Amino acid sequence: MKPIVFYDIPSNMAGNAWSPNTWKTRYCLNYKRLPYTTVWVEFPDIPTLCLHIRAPKTFALPMADHTLPAIFDPNTARVVADSAAIARYLDAAYPSTPRLVSPPASAPLLAAFDAALVGALAPDVLALMVPPIRDGLRPRSAAYFTRSREAHFGVPLEALAPKGSAKRAGHVAALVKTFETVAGWLAAGEGEGRGEGEGEGEERPFFAGDAVSFADVTVAAWLKALRLVLGEDSEVWRAVASVRGGRWARFAAAFEAFEAVDAGTEYVVPDSV
Known part of the structure; x- marks a missing residue:
């Protein structure tokens, strides 16, 4: 091949x-x-x-x-x-x-999940990530990225979520709320149909159970970008990683084998x- x-x-x-x-x-x-x-x-x-x-x-x-x-x-x-x-x-x-994508008939649902996740994350994750993305790009890409994104947002990139500002804190809080919601989707149905002593409340590794699906890939990709672009020590990643006792930190760790x-x-x- x-x-x-x-x-x-x-x-x-x-x-x-x-x-x-x-x-x-x-x-x-x-x-x-x-x-x-x-x-x-x-x-x-x-x-x-x-x-x-x-x-x-x-x-x-x-x-x-x-x-x-x-x-x-x-x-x-x-x-x-x-x-x-x-x-x-x-x-x-x-x-x-x-x-x-299993079964194949689930393709429309997974595509809808991808679009819904992006729509939910976009207002906050873009404000937080766009400036450091620009700073991490090579010169030609950085110049192009700055021109196109400032034309889209209508403000200098530094104004999207200034460090230490109430505006930034609002974006972080909203982003955490979104990941809390998505964690609820992931947890839906955990332990259903099990009796006492049969794993009630066990954490489902992925959306479909033990197997990775495109829904998991979609979430993992955003988690990877948050950690990489903003840094593992950033207030953003620490806040997201702490959702539901570290649910997203554990989820991200499961994808380290595929990085x-x-x-x-x-x-x-x-x-x-």
């Missing part, structure tokens, strides 16, 4: 990989143990790359038609963009690997483009 080509966004942060959206695909590839190689694409070059490989528009962000992740599978000559679509494709193309990042290669814009 030839390695799948996985397009990701580089940074100066530890481990290079940082984006919650591309982490979804990296977790999928690592969990399935599929061979792949990363091609690192700077932000200004993403539209060129996507047009060159004929990746479909994702409309994932209001400031960009083309976004990453995307993959090219040389074994099938397929290009797939969007993390949920990639997960479905990997399940279909490599049925002998652990499934992430390998290869060195990869740098994307070079072709002369013909």
